[in-house]
Amino acid sequence: xxxxxxxxxxxxxxxxxxxxxxxxxxxxxxxxxxxxxxxxxxxxxxxxxxxxxxxxxxxxxxxxxxxxxxxxxxxxxxxxxxxxxxxxxxxxxxxxxxxx
Amino acid sequence: xxxxxxxxxxxxxxxxxxxxxxxxxxxxxxxxxxxxxxxxxxxxxxxxxxxxxxxxxxxxxxxxxxxxxxxxxxxxxxxxxxxxxxxxxxxxxxxxxxxxxxxxxxxxxxxxxxxxxxxxxxxxxxxxxxxx
Numbered sequence: 570x571x572x573x574x575x576x577x578x579x580x581x582x583x584x585x586x587x588x589x590x591x592x593x594x595x596x597x598x599x600x601x602x603x604x605x606x607x608x609x610x611x612x613x614x615x616x617x618x619x620x621x622x623x624x625x626x627x628x629x630x631x632x633x634x635x636x637x638x639x640x641x642x643x644x645x646x647x648x649x650x651x652x653x654x655x656x657x658x659x660x661x662x663x664x665x666x667x668x669x
Numbered sequence: 670x671x672x673x674x675x676x677x678x679x680x681x682x683x684x685x686x687x688x689x690x691x692x693x694x695x696x697x698x699x700x701x702x703x704x705x706x707x708x709x710x711x712x713x714x715x716x717x718x719x720x721x722x723x724x725x726x727x728x729x730x731x732x733x734x735x736x737x738x739x740x741x742x743x744x745x746x747x748x749x750x751x752x753x754x755x756x757x758x759x760x761x762x763x764x765x766x767x768x769x770x771x772x773x774x775x776x777x778x779x780x781x782x783x784x785x786x787x788x789x790x791x792x793x794x795x796x797x798x799x800x801x
Contacts, residue, residue, distance in 0.1 A: 570790065570793040570794065571793050571794070571795070572793070573792060573793060573798070589692070589723075589724050592764065592785060593723070593785070593788060593789050593792060594789070595789050595792075595793055598793075664792075664793070664795060664796075664797070664798055665798070666690065666792070666798045666800055667800050668692075668800070669800070
């Protein structure tokens with residue numbers, strides 16, 4: 570079994586994409602929230618608890634800041650990363666899957 | 670660039686496990702058709718190719734589509750021809766079917782129905798995932 574890096578780019582408030590991803594998530598998988606997906610880093614949405622339970626969850630810093638989401642306001646379990654770290658993660662994980 | 674190409678020579682010979690993940694309904698966008706084009710093109714390269722229909726992608730499988738009424742090619746009919754191209758590993762998400770109220774007898778019987786756990790395993794066993 571290979572770990573998968575899941576990449577989600579839509580808001581959990583307007584789309585069920587994050588839920589659809591969570592439904593297929595293995596324990597050792599990783600999640601990257603980018604573009605409108607970073608709204609999934611906020612603590613109050615239907616799947617926030619699922620996101621908090623993920624060991625390796627990341628959100629793109631520029632996408633958070635561009636949307637006025639303060640880094641203090643996101644769930645503690647989420648790691649804020651830049652684009653270089655994003656690229657590094659896609660290399661580190663044997664598999665990537667973009668949800669869009 | 671040359672070095673990268675040479676470095677890949679050995680691994681390119683062994684077939685890779687490729688899973689096409691189809692998540693969109695058949696006619697709302699061109700993605701379903703684009704996926705089929707990509708699948709048929711890939712089938713020429715003798716890889717270990719399989720297809721998973723999940724979320725709205727399960728709508729592609731419904732029998733009795735009359736796509737000609739909206740001037741489209743019938744996706745289900747193209748899918749039923751995949752065995753001619755030696756593409757026989759077709760999987761569908763049981764939960765996605767159930768959520769949409771689609772009965773098993775409403776889709777082709779040549780497709781393996783997977784419960785969520787089996788589907789997660791299928792995803793994690795691939796060399797590459799291609800999302801459409």
